[in-house]
Amino acid sequence: MSDGGILGTRTAPVRGRLTAAVALAATLLGASACDAGSPDPAKPTQSKYQEGRLRVLASSELADMEPVLKAAKAATGVGVELTWSGTLDAAEQVASGKADGKYDAIWLSSNDYLRLRPEAAGKLSSETPVMSSPVALGVRADALARLGWKPEEVTWSAVHEAVAAGKLTYGMTDPVRSNSGFSALVSVASGLSGAQAALTDADVKTAQPKLKSFFAGQKLTSGSSGWLATAYAQRGDVDALVNYESVLLSMNRDAKAGLTVIRPRDGVVTAHYPLTLLTSAPAGARESGRALTDYLSGAEAQKAITEKTFRRPVTAGVQPAAGLNADKRRELPFPGTRSVADGLLASYENELRRPSRTVYVLDTSGSMEEQDRIGRLRSALTELTGTGDSGTGQRFRDREEVTLLPFGDKVKEVLTHVVEPGNPGPALDAIRGDVKSLRPEGGTAVYGSLKAAYEHLGQGNADAFTSIVLMTDGQSGDRAKDFDSFYAGLPDARKHTPVFAVLFGDSDRKELTHITELTGGRLFDATDGNGSLDGAFEEIRGYQ
C-alpha cells in the first residue's frame, strides 16, 4: 500500500473541539471502509439526504460490517454512509442538535451514555439493537501460561492483581474518544469497586486506588480500536488487549494474534449496537432506516453478521458463530447518571491513567507564512489548551508534560510545560503564550528535529505515554538516513514512542509515511481545508 497508514479523509471541515473528533468519513458502499490502511479513503461525503442513502453517525469498529451492508443494499436498495464518532462526541452532536439535518441515524455500540443527556431524548426514535458483543480481555498464550490462568475462572480482580504485581501489561482505547475504551472503563470500575448495582460516585471513589494501579499496566492507548490492534501487533511486548470480543476474535482470524479471549467471570458490559433513527431525519430516510433495520434483524443478515464479525446474533434461531462461548455472564450496569459517567471519565483522564508526555515538533520554516499556515497552526494548537471550563478531553490533561519544539534549519527552542492538577491555568496560559510567539523563518530540518524530540523524551519520566506529533508543510532539508540509524540505535523502550505525522501544505507524503511506519505511529491528513489541521490535532489527542 503506497500511502501506508493514512487515515480516512475527515468529514467536512469541523471546527468545534468536539465535532472535530468525528474525524473519519467513509463511504462504505462503493468505496472502501476507512479504518487503518485504507488505500483510497473516500472524499468528504457530508451531503444532503438522498433517497435510499442513509447518513449514519457510527462507532468506528463497524467498519467490519461492510460486506453485510453491501448485501443489505442489494436486498433493500438502501445504502449507508458511515461517519465515525466516539461516544462523547456523538452524544454532544445529537444533544446539541448539530446532528440534525446532517445525519439520519446513529449506530453506536450503545446509546446508554447518550440517554444520560436529557436533551437527546426527543431526538431519537425506534432504537433497534442489531447485534451484541461484550468487552473482553484478549491475552497472549505466553502470558496466559505465565499467569497460570484458567480462562473461564478469571475475574477483573484477578486481572487487577496480575497487573498490580507487574505480571501483566495491556492496551486499551481512550475512553473519551472510543466506545470500546469507555465500556472497558465501566467494566473495570464495576469489577474493582465491588459494586453490586449501578455504579455510584462513592463506588468510583472506593475503587480509585485499585483503578490507579490497574491503569499503571496500560502500555498502549489509541483513539480507535483499529489502530490499537495494529500497534499491538507491532509492539509485540504487550501481554493483552481490552477490547470487544468481536474485535479480539477477528484479530485471531485475520492476524493470527493467538489471543485467548476472556470474559471475566464477575461480569461484562455488552454493546448492543442499536440502529437508531433521528427524529430530525426526513420521512424518506426514516422509511429507509426501517427497511434496513428489518433486513439486519432477519435471519440471513444475522447469520452473516455473526460469521463475518464475531458479534452475537439477537434474533431467535440464529446460532452464534463458532468460537463464541455460550456461558452466561452477569451484565454490569452502565451508570444511570451523567455525573457518575462523566466523573469516571474525568477521573480516568486526569488521575487514573498514566500521564502523557507529548512533544509537538512544529515546522516554522519560512514557507509557513504562505496561506496563513502559521496562523492555522497557532489556532489549532491554541484549541488544545481549551478554556477555563473545558470538559473532559477538551484540553491538555492534568499531569501532562507538553513540549513545543519549533524548528526551521534547526531546532529553534524546546518549550516544556506541565499541567498541574487542580491548577491547570498557568501551564495552559504559558503554552498559549509560546504558541503565539511562533514565527515562520528558515528551512525545514525534519529529521534533526525529530532526533531532538526523542532525545528530549529520553530524559525525564519514563513511566508515561510518550508521543511525538510532527507537523510540517514541506519536504525535509536533511537526510532520512541519519534519522533511521539514530532510531535503530535507540533502546527498545525509547523506540516505543510513536510519531503521529500530519500532512499539511506541501508536505511529502512518502517521507511522512516512512516516519510513521518506522516508529509505529500514524499519518493524519490535514490537507483539505481550513478546519482540517484543528481536526487532525484534535484526533491525535486520542493517541496520546
Place this chain on the structure above:
Amino acid sequence: MRRILGIALAVLLLGGVIAVALAGGEETPPTATKTVKGVIGSEKSEYFRDPDVVKALADKGYTVKTETSGSWAMDQLALKEFDFAFPSSSEPAPEIEAAAGVKGAQTTKPFFSPLVVIARANAAKVLADNNLVKVEPGRKWGTLLMGPYLKAAAEDRNWQDLSGSAAHAELNGRLFIKTTDPATSNSGALFLAATSNVANDKTVVSDQAGIDRTAPLMQKLIRVQGALEPSTDDPFRAFISGSGEPLILAYESQVASLLQQKPETGAADNMVVLYPDTTVNSPHTFVPISENAKELGSLLANDPKLRQLAVRHGFRPQNGVPEFTAATASHAAYLNPELTGIRQVSAPTVKILMALAARAKG
C-alpha cells in the same frame, strides 16, 4: 416545585420521541380507500407491519400508517397530524384525548397483554428455591411473589445471598428486574404502578404521602439498574442473544409471539415466564382523533381475521381467552391463559405515577 417542573420538562422533551413505521412497506392494497395515520406504542409495530394485517385492513378499505411513541409521551405530540392514537394502556388515554381536543371520544380497547418477568431457567430455579417465585413442576410458567420479592429488594439482596446461586457465574450482583424507563415507557410505568400498590399496603397510591411512603423502595427497584432502556425490545433481544440480565420485564405478547411464530428456534427453551402475582392489566386503547379513523378501533376489536392476527402477535383480544388459549395450546407450558392466581389492581393517576417515576429515577 422543582421536581414537578423536572417532570414536566422530561415529559415535554420525550414528547418528541416518535418513530416512523410505514405500515406494509411496498405493498399497495388494491382497494384502499382511506389512508389513516396513527401514533402507536412500539410493541404493536410488528403487528401493523405484518403483511397479513396490512391485507386484512386493506380488505376493509384501510391503509394504516403508523409512527411509534412512548405511550406516556403521546399527549405531547402534535396530535392533529394523526387520525388516531393507540397507546399501550388505558391510563394515558384521557390526557391524549384532552391534548387532541377530542375529550369524550369513543375509545375502544381491542386487546391487551399482561406484564411478565422473563427469567432464565437457572435464575427461576434459584428464585423458586428461595421462595420468591412459585413454579409448578413440569411448567415453564410460574408466579412471581411480589411480597417476598419486594422484601428482598428492600433489603438489597444480592444473587449470591440466595442459596443455589453459586453454581451460576452470571447470577451475581444485586437482585433486580430489568425494566424500561418508567417515565416514558408503558411497561416500566405499569411495573411501578403494581409494585407501589404492594408497597402501599395493597392500595393504589393516591397522594403525596403515598408517594413519599413508597418512593424509597421504588428507587431500589429502578436506580440499581443504572441506564434504563426506552422499550422492552432491547432487553428482550439481549435475553434472546444470551447476554443481558437474568430477569427482564416484558409483555406476554413478546413471548407468545415468539412461541407461535418461531417455535422451531428453541429460543424459549431456557426461559421461564413469571407472572407477577399483583399486576395492572391495562388494555391497549384506541383513541380516534379524526372522523377518518372513527370505525377503525371497533374493526380492530371485532373483525375475526384481525383478532386472529392479534393473537398471532401474542395479544389477547377482548373476551378472547378461548381464542388465545386455542392458538397457544401447543405452548401451554409457558403461558397462563386464565391469569390464574393473579391479583389485578388499578394504576395510580398519570400525575401520581409520573411523580413516582421521577422519584424512583432521581
